[in-house]
């Protein structure tokens with residue numbers, strides 16, 4: 001081949017494709033058998049190659065789990081990967097796994113799988129069932145996913161399902177304070193459990209606000225905002241909230257304040273709702289809250305930078321427990337622009353993960369002892385790596401993401417799909433695969449390695465279940 005011909009070939013479409021394949025094969029061989037390459041000579045190129053390969057590997061593992069669901073749990077809520085069975089949340093399935101997985105398929109451009117999930121959802125999902133559902137879970141997984149599916153796919157039937165679901169959930173807000181009950185019956189609207197918490201009261205704004213914007217009906221946003229406002233008004237003199245509040249009396253029943261389960265995504269939604277809707281009332285709530293959290297909860301401990309637990313009224317320390325759920329906070333800090341605290345906290349989250357090469361549910365950071373040793377395929381630590389890498393482009397986060405991913409495959413994969421771990425110490429697997437594994441965990445892994453422009457943070461915001469929702473420009 002003449003030089004001129006070669007040049008022509010190399011820049012032709014086919015040539016580029018073949019060359020790309022060749023480079024990928026060489027890189028794969030290098031990754032498998034090790035290469036004595038000098039990273040400093042071409043760090044950017046190597047990073048780009050690693051990323052492309054890793055994104056493909058994540059996709060392949062996502063497909064492995066989806067195939068397991070299809071084979072053994074099709075039409076049900078969740079796969080049981082060890083017994084090769086399924087589990088439904090209620091007496092009738094709400095298709096939690098395909099519903100939650102759909103936006104990940106769209107982002108990964110898995111068109112065939114997205115079509116399979118879509119057909120199943122549109123053919124069999126119905127909310128006309130006499131059963132009590134938990135407002136928080138159904139909101140973040142079902143409503144969030146349906147709205148996101150509508151925006152990603154454009155099929156009006158997704159929106160119809162979302163509107164039907166929201167109208168059935170609306171009675172949940174009929175308390176004296178406007179804060180919702182935890183459970184509502186989809187057929188009768190009957191509510192139960194007035195003892196609620198900030199996460200379940202405050203994690204509604206993104207979905208209900210989106211629904212108001214799309215339908216032009218303000219009722220959804222009004223209800224969700226009134227609930228958050230009522231909760232914010234119950235904050236202590238130190239601007240902190242507690243763990244449990246009665247939505248009928250407005251009285252706190254548990255005054256422990258932290259960023260963990262039952263409070264966590266309340267803070268996430270204050271920030272994200274401000275960014276999504278440009279509502280200044282919400283911005284004030286976020287500004288006030290984050291200031292208080294950083295003042296009273298942030299802890300420069302011997303083992304690193306953490307967020308402790310305190311009493312909301314006295315700010316006395318109640319415990320130094322920190323867990324897998326708390327690991328969402330570096331992502332929120334990064335999104336808010338506080339990259340310094342985000343990076344410091346992520347360093348601690350990495351330490352927590354690496355104690356046993358996979359993340360325990362809870363540790364005591366004053367002793368670095370594990371206090372709850374299970375791992376249920378949670379995404380938060382991975383989500384935070386994604387946000388930090390997105391905003392800093394520091395390759396150490398790429399390395400972190402890669403290490404987490406290798407650990408996940410090593411310990412949680414089986415021949416059917418992925419499984420929870422009973423204990424991160426023994427690595428014994430457990431017969432469950434949460435739907436958020438496909439909605440969040442695999443999506444965030446993929447996004448760490450996929451090209452940055454796969455998600456435009458000026459256009460979309462992820463709800464707390466990682467379903468992308470469109471940002472509505474401030475008028």
Ligand code: DMJ
Pocket residue numbers: 140265325378379380436440464465
């Ligand atoms: C998910 O359902 C959501 O991320 C929620 O905000 C917290 N818990 C799980 C994942 O751990």
